[in-house]
Amino acid sequence: MMNTEHKRPLVSVSCITYNHAKYIRQCLDGFIMQKTNFSFEVLIHDDASTDGTAEIIKEYEKRYPEIIKPIYEEENQWSRGRRGSAEFNFPRAVGKYIALCEGDDYWIDPNKLQKQVDFLETHPEYSMCFHNAVEHFEDGSQQDRLFSNIKDRNYSGYEIYNEWIIPTASTVFTRNVIKSKIYDKICSTPGIKYGDTPLFLCAAKEGLIYGMKDIMSVYRRHVGGLILCSSLEDKLSLNEHDMAIYKCLGNKYKKIVFHKICKRCIYLYISMDKSIRRKYNYLLFDALNKDLFYSISYIIYAYFKYRLIRCKVRL
CATH class of the missing domain: 3.90.550.10 (Spore Coat Polysaccharide Biosynthesis Protein SpsA; Chain A)
Structure with a gap:
């Protein structure tokens, strides 16, 4: 100094x-x-x-x-x-x-x-x-x-x-x-x-x-860190964050923004408890609307990955 x-x-x-x-x-x-x-x-x-x-x-x-x-x-x-x-x-x-x-x-x-x-x-x-x-x-x-x-x-x-x-x-x-x-x-x-x-x-x-x-x-x-998103609503708010970035920075980031949102929506939907899924059906529709082919591909990937994890837990 x-x-x-x-x-x-x-x-x-x-x-x-x-x-x-x-x-x-x-x-x-x-x-x-x-x-x-x-x-x-x-x-x-x-x-x-x-x-x-x-x-x-x-x-x-x-x-x-x-x-x-x-x-x-x-x-x-x-x-x-x-x-x-x-x-x-x-x-x-x-x-x-x-x-x-x-x-x-x-x-x-x-x-x-x-x-x-x-x-x-x-x-x-x-x-x-x-x-x-x-x-x-x-x-x-x-x-x-x-x-x-x-x-x-x-x-x-x-x-x-x-x-x-x-x-x-x-x-x-x-x-x-x-x-x-x-x-x-x-x-x-x-x-x-x-x-x-x-x-x-x-x-x-x-x-x-x-x-x-x-x-x-x-x-x-650590638990008090600023970037931790613990609740479902906190995680979903990241979709707004990503869309705001796209609106500010333009088409250069459109594809990656949409893919991030698709992955987040699909992952959250598949991993959440079945009893509340109906309330969040819009997540799948939002993902499919943003990028149909990418979303279908990721749904297949995420579904089998989630099933595999559950099978390992049971074993």
């Missing part, structure tokens, strides 16, 4: 957090340990945590006032449909580049920011870069593993959307991405449930995207 006094930050780190008292120190330490030849700021949005998260952030704010710049909410904004990064952190970011890391994830390489900024500075045709991350299961149910097997190469928006390969805490992108008209459109479109994938797709429209094989962050899976 260099002396940042009186120097305009080259990078703005956006960190959103809610009830992350168990994890936030590790997250903040990952920021502070960065070794850079440029200054950076850490913009934190604490969404009215009730577990002592804010008190921990205040400790770091007092020790590193030139770096740690928090907003402490008195009322939870997520529950009101407001997004921490897009509405509270991005508007106050002054850096040429923006990095992301939520309060329950953390960085493990002190040279992470320097490596990514060096790449973007020397390759102006790129709008974003990202890297490998460790996927850590907090409950110990599974061993740590790579989040995805990222290689040193370019990645297309189509590939990113189709495979969900980008750990959010691994990304650094240019400020132009959030200043683009398409990003403004996404932020104002009803139905967008999560902001990371649409943001990455905006980056793909603004320039090239590069993946790095270096393992430089940890993605933590």
